[in-house]
Amino acid sequence: MSEPYYITTAIAYPNGRPHIGHAYEAIATDAIARFQRLMGRDVRLITGTDEHGLKMAQTARNARRETLEFADEMSSYFKDMCGKLNISHDNFMRTTDAQHHAASIALWKAMEANGDLYLDRYEGWYSVRDEAYYADDEVTGGEGEQKLSPQGTPVEWTVEESWFFRLSKYQDQLLTHFRDNPDFIRPDSRKNEVLRFVEGGLRDLSVSRTSFDWGVPVPGSPGHVMYVWVDALTTYLSGIGYPDAEGEFSRFWPANVHIIGKDIVRFHAVYWPAFLMSAGLPLPKQVFGHGFILARDGAKMGKSAGNAADPLELAERYGVDQFRYFLLREVSFGQDGSWSEEAIVARCNAELANSFGNLAQRTLSQIFKNCDGYLPTINGYSDEDNALFELVGKAVSETIPAAFNDLALSQAAEAWINAVFACNAYIDAQAPWALKKTDTERMEAVLATLYICIAQLAVAISPIIPTSADLLLERMGIPNTVRDFNGIASHWYSPLAESDFRLEQPVGLFPRLELTVEEAVA
Template identity: 35%
Template sequence: MKSYITTPIYYVNGSPHIGHAFTSVMADILKRNRQALGCDVMLSTGVDEHGQKNQEAAAELGMGYQEFLDMRGKEFRSVFDLVGISYDYFVRTSREGHKQAVAGMEQTIFDKDLIVKKNYTGTYCKGCEEFKKESDLTEDGQCPLHPTMQVEQTEETNYFLKMEPFRERLLQHIADNPDFVQPEAFRNELKQMLAEPLEDLCISRPKSRVTLGVDLPFDPDFVTYVWFDALTNYLTNIDWPEDGYQSWWAECEHLIGKDILKPHGVYWPIMLMAAGLPLPKKLSVHSHWVGAGGVKMSKSIGNVVDPIEVVEKLGVDALRWYLARHMRADSDSQISVELITQTYNSELGNKIGNLLSRVAKFSNKNFGGKVPAPGPLSAEDEALRKSVVEAASGFSRWIDLQDIPARTQAIVTLAEEMNEYIDKQAPWTLFKSEDTRERCQTVIYVTLDCLRVIMEALQQVIPGSADKALAMLNAPAAPRPWTPVLDRLEGNGDLGEIESLFPRVQ
């Protein structure tokens, strides 16, 4: 079975931020989950190099376009590598093959008389790089997504894609495919966007205003509207229009933030319908990150979270863990370096890392560097083992974007139960007497083997730390497709080198 996961491609007019890291980390978690289930997976992420914003950003830095795009592409790539994104394809829309395919799609649609040229007067938001209706703006006449940026009244001649002929068909597709947009709140929002007749979509920009883009194949005085160009990457990454893309496209899932639901939920499906192409399988939508106390992040307030800074201070898995644990699909979530630090210390450090460290060190010291062989299991042992299989089995099933917080929460709850178990069983006391030494061995074995199962599950979320923990336990390679199997640690088998997995950070 195949799974093709995409993130949006990110504008390069600014440096990578926590929102970029978040969507790409979630995509990476989904990829690792599908791989653990035995799927053939492809993950694409990357950068959108065209449009007015990128053109102006290059000019502000006094750089040539290619030099600017190379610099920014490298910067995004290095951040994604830093946070452990195992992408298969890094998108750059300046790639010649992509540009040719975009022009090909436009020509196909133009030849069907679905693109018209006309003069247009409207309100333009440079931040969104799109024209706005009055109903899209706030009471003050500003774009809600870019309140600090003045909208402009613009009059110019452009090319437009006819949208209204496809509206009813798109609504029918949403009705026939309830999983097309998840979660439901955003599916309802999309239906609301399609409730009224649609205006034609402007798909060009005159070269007098924007030159950084794909030339229109039927009029060299214009470049392609940046969204039309960018959205097509999802197809060009898998070699469309060449044959062979179909099997990946049939299993395509777009991960997006709620601010770009309209381009992905309205423009993109209609572009595809106009070109005679099938729609993607799913749009998985998430909300945004805000600063502590629910305050919007801003450089002037100083509450912006820099992924590089977090990784340097706490390590990559502290960031990945927080993003996975505290993301909420249909409401904004709070983030700050302090909140990430607290979660790292309390959950990864105290509940999971500390348990592994104390039990592995105890076993290393008292059983000659080995995992002790267990004796008969008690009811408490069996109860814990049952809990471990239940909690970890969430990672042996298909995970959707909105499932991630609950699946990670289940591991935290399990770690709390394991800590209670070890405190109650008190193996350090059992070890002191010859009569209870076998019971001590069983408790240590059960705990270490259960930790192995947890770490195999967490290879999907915090792979670096999980791999380190499994090396400490000298665990055999996890089975594929993965399922939580008990008793895979070898009794009397050697332990690996014990190190502190999540050292406390002040």
């Protein structure tokens, strides 16, 4: 059995439809998962929705909907998004699942058994919108006015009984863990923020609520439901079978990496490991906080900003693989990035259509026309051929895997496109269309060289553009068994050339994109 690899997205709060940030996270996580599969790992990718909390209950009530039924609908949008964006998740975990409740309760009891939960009173300015308490001096608004949180949301003085988690107890253990595992939080800029936060001292965390009942009931404490983050984070466990400690869970926990947005690093890098320490469970190996995808004008994306683009609409308009490629290629993973329709069109046309798609098209077309569709046989390679093999081979078996391994997704794509550029330079320099008249044997060697390189490049980029890559490999007759990083580096060409495989009339892989009319006018 191959080595397990467990990766998760954050568990989205489906208070609205998924926006481009959700799509970005799912796509990035999926590309990493697909890469690991191509490296031979036994992968689990878990995603899902975090459906509890007061906000959800209120939104449903305002819409005069039954809460669960409302949650069903909202969750389904996220599940649909995963389907449409070709996310290869193994499980879509909902916090409203019965098994998830059982998992949350099991985690709770484990923390309780460790003496880390106690009942106390909590009072302060509570913001329903933020689902958070604020200190007296954080609140603004004079006598008789509506008090506002630092985020500008309305707050009310609230007193409630609450269970507390002894977070303070874990300060030193956390710092030790951060020190001993320098890659636990990435990128470094996020790690520094967390370090400073923890070094500044940790207060115990309120982990239950009594003001509403839409959540996982606290065991043995009627009227209390768990703080949403407790059960949301538990999804990483329940998604692979917890509380059943056998089977999937024992094989895949701890997770290799949690992919999350930079805004929720603290929950994943402080609270979550503390919960796990308390429950006696091993910690995930890494938490990676990616950046935000900003609109062209620099405004933060979000439903409240009113400029949230529908990722599914963009994917439909420009193509799922094109959309995936754009996001992962354009944005340095871990940093913020921006998008625009112009940028999508420009990037995809330049690299996918003109460089790679056209490379495949011109190569396959020549084989189709000049070799009657049969793969040319090889009678020795020239230095130029070997130089290209070396360059592409290095990209495919060293640079690109190394970048993926390091979650440097844009660098992986960059290394790939550079190898594609080299192929185009090679085909122009060798000019097989001229060799056709002077030296058909040499022409065949050139086309064979390109054929091999194109197949390797298709496999290497397939984590990012899986459908297109597979389609090309299929048309090229590349057996499924060699469509991974090891296989495609093996000697599959001669057997294929000697088989009765014959190319069909080549068809363009990536149509050139055009801006939509509105966008072009604007």
